[in-house]
Amino acid sequence: MRMPTAETVLEAHTRLQGCVLTTPVLRNDVLDELAGARLFIKCENLQLTGSFKIRGAMNRLLQIPPERKAAGVVAFSSGNHAQGVARAARLLGMPALIVMPSDAPGVKIAGVRADAADIHLYDRNTESREAIAERIAHERGAVLVPSFDDPFIVEGQGSCGVEFARQTQELGVELDHIICCAGGGGLITGLSLGFTASSPSTRVWTAEPADHDDWRRSLDSGDIQVNEPGTRSICDAILTPSPGELTWELGKQLLAGGRAASDDQIRDAMRLAFRHLKLVVEPGGAAALACALHDLPAQAKGGNVGIIISGGNVDPKQFAAILTG
Structure with missing residues (x-):
């Protein structure tokens, strides 16, 4: 299987022009204060079909x-x-x-x-x-x-990173860190290739549920770690057993490390996104924001941090229960 590169991600970004939306980047002072950093929130929940996929x-x-x-x-x-x-x-x-x-x-x-x-x-x-x-x-x-372990999939997801890099450049901002959810790893590895091609000093971190943190453990150990069968979380969109083979080969070279948040912290992030950004975000889509608010890397404090809101396809009854919980 061939390996995606920054060049092939850029080609995918060009190929997808007119096929996908350019999603907005939002800012909010309240969330900045809670996180202890300046957050630049890219809203892939507003993408066609409600996610980056x-x-x-x-x-x-x-x-x-x-x-x-x-x-x-x-x-x-x-x-x-x-x-x-x-x-x-x-x-x-x-x-x-x-x-x-x-x-x-x-x-x-x-x-x-x-x-x-x-x-x-x-x-x-x-x-x-x-x-x-x-x-x-x-x-x-x-x-x-496949949902992630395919070079064309990774490159397509990476168009989000190319787009995000250009948007932050237009804002005159250099991101110190990016936090992005990780299931199989197609988005975060493609994003890393697409973004760091123009901003190589930006460090990219995975975001996962605390009890389903295969990427965090894999990056810590240097080898693929597998979640125990039956481990659950409200983050249905990112509950893969382990990193993919292709995405792991990329991720172990590109990623700074892993962060994690509990399901309750993810629910809290969903409520805050709704209250302060007026966004509907699904649990897996809120994982990066939850990690920024509750498990931000120490070196990111006071810096510019990109957050990927990856999806907004949440069941209405579940969302209502979370908002009122």
């Missing part, structure tokens, strides 16, 4: 040769990648089937169905989504679209 999905599908498009694509995801692939497939006129866990948030299942994709539900505790997706893709002759 459309970037990687669209970049991957744009690479499919014409003779293979009729057979379509198959993907596996708890929701945000599913919606990104479903939307990209619909926009490009291709059929799509998504393998989703039976306990995926209803809002994410509804989003996939709204883009006319087929859904195959599975039990995440007893079945392998990868095996199911590979079987169906083989039966259909379809292209399998």
Whole structure:
């Protein structure tokens, strides 16, 4: 498998012009005071389909040769990648089937169905989504679209970093640090390639739930660490078992380290984002903000810190309960 580079991420950014939105960067004095740093918050929850995932999905599908498009694509995801692939497939006129866990948030299942994709539900505790997706893709002759361990996916997600770098440059700001959620690692490794190409001194940190911190432990130890089966968190979007093979090879070279926040701290970040930024943010999407508020690296205090709000596809009942909790 070839390795993405800063150059291929820049190419993906150019390829995606007109296919994805340029998401805004917000500031807030109250959040700055709580964090003890100047936060520059990039709002990928306002992206098409409500998360950054459309970037990687669209970049991957744009690479499919014409003779293979009729057979379509198959993907596996708890929701945000599913919606990104479903939307990209619909926009490009291709059929799509998504393998989703039976306990995926209803809002994410509804989003996939709204883009006319087929859904195959599975039990995440007893079945392998990868095996199911590979079987169906083989039966259909379809292209399998992984959620993170694919160079085209990483490069597409990295367009967020290219965009963020240009936005901060326009503001006349140099970011000392960036905190970004990490599941499989497609976003954070692509982002690192895209951003640090023009700002090599910026240090990039993973953000995870405290009980599901495989990236933090992997970066500390120097080897891939796996979460214990059955470990849970409200952050459904980033509950991968471990870093991916491709993303780990990138991440161990690019990333400064890992941060983590408890589910209660993540709920608090969701409430603060709603109150002060007027944003609807899903739990996994709030992980970076939660880490900035509760586990900011000591060297980042008083500095300029980029925060990636990665998604906003939260179940309405869950969100209401969190806001009033």
